[in-house]
Amino acid sequence: MPHGYSPKKGDIKARLNRIEGQVRGISKMVDEDKYCIDILTQISAVNSAMKKVAVGLLDDHMRHCVAGAASDEEKGAEMLREASAAIERLLKA
């Protein structure tokens, strides 16, 4: 069974590739002794971008839970428990 995020895969991949480039850029800034505050700004940008990817994945997951619950209530409930735990981890990360 394909996962909930499959249709949006291209978009998610594009975001992650951009984030990877941002992290590499931060590494380069450190190499070049750029001003620390500017590096912190880039770190904030990466974390925001990561959270956007996370919200997109969660959204698809929840949609999948709802669809899944129609055919298998037990499985739907289990997926929701996992979603709540994932949200809790994200809120602390």
Next chain:
Amino acid sequence: MPHGYSPKKGDIKARLNRIEGQVRGISKMVDEDKYCIDILTQISAVNSAMKKVAVGLLDDHMRHCVAGAASDEEKGAEMLREASAAIERLLKA
């Protein structure tokens, strides 16, 4: 004048390289249709690791502020204002 984080540059670079690898790993997980909750766990790990880098940079920046303020009070105050603004951005990111 070298920035506050220069002595720890190697450690910061190593952390950033690891984070870059983690982001690439997440991208691969999406490619391979891995379970969305497992991907969210990896995203939380990246954000936590990024925040650790940020705290390290901030710590060095503040140390530098204190040292700088001894010779130039105006400059020290400006650096602290920037640090506060950076902390505020991080807390929202």
Next chain:
Amino acid sequence: MPHGYSPKKGDIKARLNRIEGQVRGISKMVDEDKYCIDILTQISAVNSAMKKVAVGLLDDHMRHCVAGAASDEEKGAEMLREASAAIERLLKA
């Protein structure tokens, strides 16, 4: 129609009352010129406690979405969109 969190109302109320007391305690610490770092520790505790309440509410909301979607797909989808937006706001707050 009662909301998803109704059965747990007592637990949520107890947590919120405790948080209200914590905020009042922080106010008192400021009055008494307590050490700023100790106040920051209390602020972190309040925000963590608030996020726990939020995760509990979200969990119930999602459960409700799933149940609701069984009888009204359109409504279920709308509730999920709201949940995603709420998660996004929490992650920035």
Next chain:
Amino acid sequence: MPHGYSPKKGDIKARLNRIEGQVRGISKMVDEDKYCIDILTQISAVNSAMKKVAVGLLDDHMRHCVAGAASDEEKGAEMLREASAAIERLLKA
């Protein structure tokens, strides 16, 4: 020795009193079975307001560190270590 935040005490107290009222309002919303998503919005507002108080306290603390370090370097360094630890806790809270 008065703490760094003393001059701004009135402003901080006013913010905390407002937050206390917001938490009480959230408790009332739960009592009245308000829509969960609206409650989550209020929780996000409380956490944002709390973080603003935290940034204000940190800003004063850092200013104090700088001033303190002029007369006692050891003490200034210790205060900075505490500030970094407090920032790390806030970023996870």
